[in-house]
Amino acid sequence: xxxxxxxxxxxxxxxxxxxxxxxxxxxxxxxxxxxxxxxxxxxxxxxxxxxxxxxxxxxxxxxxxxxxxxxxxxxxxxxxxxxxxxxxxxxxxxxxxxxxxxxxxxxxxxxxxxxxxxxxxxxxxxxxxxxxxxxxxxxxxxxxxxxxxxxxxxxxxxxxxxxxxxxxxxxxxxxxxxxxxxxxxxxxxxxxxxxxxxxxxxxxxxxxxxxxxxxxxxxxxxxxxxxxxxxxxxxxxxxxxxxxxxxxxxxxxxxxxxxxxxxxxxxxxxxxxxxxxxxxxxxxxxxxxxxxxxxxxxxxxxxxxxxxxxxxxxxxxxxxxxxxxxxxxxxxxxxxxxxxxxxxxxxxxxxxxxxxxxxx
Amino acid sequence: xxxxxxxxxxxxxxxxxxxxxxxxxxxxxxxxxxxxxxxxxxxxxxxxxxxxxxxxxxxxxxxxxxxxxxxxxxxxxxxxxxxxxxxxxxxxxxxxxxxx
Numbered sequence: 350x351x352x353x354x355x356x357x358x359x360x361x362x363x364x365x366x367x368x369x370x371x372x373x374x375x376x377x378x379x380x381x382x383x384x385x386x387x388x389x390x391x392x393x394x395x396x397x398x399x400x401x402x403x404x405x406x407x408x409x410x411x412x413x414x415x416x417x418x419x420x421x422x423x424x425x426x427x428x429x430x431x432x433x434x435x436x437x438x439x440x441x442x443x444x445x446x447x448x449x450x451x452x453x454x455x456x457x458x459x460x461x462x463x464x465x466x467x468x469x470x471x472x473x474x475x476x477x478x479x480x481x482x483x484x485x486x487x488x489x490x491x492x493x494x495x496x497x498x499x500x501x502x503x504x505x506x507x508x509x510x511x512x513x514x515x516x517x518x519x520x521x522x523x524x525x526x527x528x529x530x531x532x533x534x535x536x537x538x539x540x541x542x543x544x545x546x547x548x549x550x551x552x553x554x555x556x557x558x559x560x561x562x563x564x565x566x567x568x569x570x571x572x573x574x575x576x577x578x579x580x581x582x583x584x585x586x587x588x589x590x591x592x593x594x595x596x597x598x599x600x601x602x603x604x605x606x607x608x609x610x611x612x613x614x615x616x617x618x619x620x621x622x623x624x625x626x627x628x629x630x631x632x633x634x635x636x637x638x639x640x641x642x643x644x645x646x647x648x649x650x651x652x653x654x655x656x657x658x659x660x661x662x663x664x665x666x667x668x669x670x671x672x673x674x675x676x677x678x679x680x681x682x683x684x685x686x687x688x689x690x691x692x693x694x695x696x697x698x699x700x701x702x703x704x705x706x707x708x709x
Numbered sequence: 710x711x712x713x714x715x716x717x718x719x720x721x722x723x724x725x726x727x728x729x730x731x732x733x734x735x736x737x738x739x740x741x742x743x744x745x746x747x748x749x750x751x752x753x754x755x756x757x758x759x760x761x762x763x764x765x766x767x768x769x770x771x772x773x774x775x776x777x778x779x780x781x782x783x784x785x786x787x788x789x790x791x792x793x794x795x796x797x798x799x800x801x802x803x804x805x806x807x808x809x
Binding site: 385388389589590593594646647650651654655658659666 | 725792
């Protein structure tokens with residue numbers, strides 16, 4: 350009952366209402382549109398605000414206790430990506446390229462989802478650990494790098510198998526093919542690390558760490574008080590784009606639709622439990638869960654279109670943006686909040702022993 | 710005025726394919742091109758609206774005929790299967806042929 354009430358009250362927050370409004374505007378084929386420059390600016394602004402907050406809080410709390418959550422997050426993200434791949438490939442019967450592309454889309458993180466999560470917590474009057482912003486930055490490329498690496502491995506294995514069957518084939522062509530896949534990976538690595546999302550996020554974490562609470566005072570009005578307002582404007586745009594894609598959901602198929610709802614739920618709840626076991630706060634555990642539950646839809650097409658061009662982009666964009674994103678911010682966020690409240694309320698001290706005890 | 714015959718290769722493709730096109734051009738020693746953002750409808754649906762990464766671009770390249778078939782061959786071999794892309798060639802006249 351509690352969860353339903355929370356979902357209900359979450360539905361009536363400005364963020365969700367504006368998102369739904371955007372969907373309706375797109376469905377009635379209105380020409381309403383956020384000017385391009387603004388919709389390109391807002392993700393940068395949101396990441397800057399997230400980074401500054403993270404940096405300031407890391408200055409207050411120190412970042413020695415951030416290492417374990419970060420490593421655990423990377424480990425879980427990789428594990429989940431592999432898990433997604435097996436499910437998509439074996440149960441969903443997707444081809445190898447679509448499977449890896451989708452697996453990494455769901456293994457990666459969504460910065461917009463993260464912003465909505467922060468705003469949701471603010472609404473509930475709960476704070477979260479600042480270093481989660483740093484985890485957001487580190488997690489962004491991890492799943493993609495692994496998926497691209499594994500795809501290239503699979504492709505070169507195929508090429509090698511072909512090479513054996515045609516031994517009199519010109520070897521030069523195959524060698525070129527092998528070399529190309531290798532250089533692709535280093536290119537992608539370089540591009541994703543120097544990509545605007547990671548650069549602005551890390552840059553702002555550093556700046557936030559340097560300026561601290563006092564320095565932040567002069568820019569608080571822009572980066573703190575306007576934060577939720579900016580998300581609301583961005584939500585109109587997200588709603589419009591999601592609304593335009595609603596028609597495509599039929600093409601995504603039942604399997605992927607179910608995957609786009611069940612996987613984030615599973616990943617998110619595992620994330621909340623693991624974070625609680627590591628001693629993160631109530632809000633921190635929700636954000637940690639959200640990091641693992643969210644799917645990437647802004648970074649994913651840019652990275653994957655280049656690295657795995659064979660994968661069908663409308664599959665991973667539509668499922669991440671049209672299904673998982675609305676589900677995450679409307680339904681899953683309250684669910685994770687409730688789960689986190691329960692595990693923090695009852696035996697927050699014993700939980701770690703309980704889980705490790707269960708493992709041993 | 711004397712005009713020299715050269716070829717204009719026009720490629721309309723998704724914006725994320727632009728980089729591949731330019732790399733292929735570079736491989737054939739072509740560094741000059743003009744690109745602009747466009748929208749439209751095609752076999753992969755209405756394009757040019759929504760996400761930033763889903764726009765289309767039009768790339769125009771002027772080159773001598775002897776380079777043309779190599780460039781087109783490589784673009785069709787490496788990109789036609791995976792990307793939203795249309796290309797066509799037209800005859801154009803230029804004044805300064807040494808530029809291309």
